Amino acid sequence: MGLLVRELSLADFRSFERLTVAPSEGVTVLVGPNAAGKTNTVEALQLVTAGRSFRRPRPRDLVREGASSARAAARLEGDGRVVDVRCDVVDGRRQFSRNGKRCQAADLPESLMSVLFTPDDLDLVKRGASHRRDELDDFGRQANRGYANVLSAYTRAIEQRNRLLKDPMVDPSLLDAWDASVSLGGATLLEARLRLWGRLAEKVSAVYAEVSGGEELACSYGCTLGDEALGLDRDDLRELFAAALAERREEDLRRQQTCVGPHRDDVTFLIGGRDARSFGSQGQQRSVALALKMAEVELAAEILGSTPLLLLDDVMSELDDTRRDAVVRFVGRGIQTVITTTNLGYFSPDLLDDAEVVSFGER
Structure with a gap:
């Protein structure tokens, strides 16, 4: 089973002066009107498990109005272990700790990973490629600390190269150096991402067939280096990437940005051989998004050996x-x-009988 959240406590976090919630081992339903704090609670759970928030807030946004600091803390228990994780917001900075010792945000998923599903995720298929890349990378950085490090290093290299491309007097030798850094970092990231995507795509297709009543879904990776990149090892990918950067240098200088690489790739979902983004119905697109989140839970359990916390915010x-x-x-x-909701009518009596139901907004 692994670790479970036994208690979440908040102090001056978002809209709460104080809040304590004790989730059940199974389903916990947070019910109440809009703006009652349900999503704030889900955000706090994501912060102390994923080390990040889907809202991408500034630290001061997490502090209740009129307060000087905020705290979100959770007690995790399971397999004979007790782990206390915590996020403090002090002096405009987030500080994370585990069992009283300071740690990095990226360290938290090693204790308990979480998978979040929000209404915005239902539009994942029809939104821009960056949203699908972010979804895959957000999962990867939680499931594997090494993935997080590789992604961070590549992102910094791309930012530096793009900054250089905007220089009116670009030094070619300096650009050569950044090309070497970007191609190595990009090859490392692409190799890791393709390996992760291969495992995830297989599960997405299987879950989609179950959700849709038997429809066939094919998942593919669209690489800006070309289909020849698929299946190559890191050294071959580095050479391929370096050649692509050299070939497109004039275009990159003209556009003042790096136009090829993992940061421009996409994933595609095909239903009956047709792109779900362009030809899928809304129901089909939402089924793909749902299947993707379910597949992430299944794959996380395989990779980490324990089931992640699933957060469903008003979906x-x-x-x-x-x-x-x-x-x-x-x-x-x-x-x-x-799960957060404004209406318990969306749930069966059997589920509610077994669930912990927590009411928000009551006076």
């Missing part, structure tokens, strides 16, 4: 009955899940 209201039933069946497999 039930956006799903039809068939997809809501699929979610209910999935979380019933022993996954610790926190």
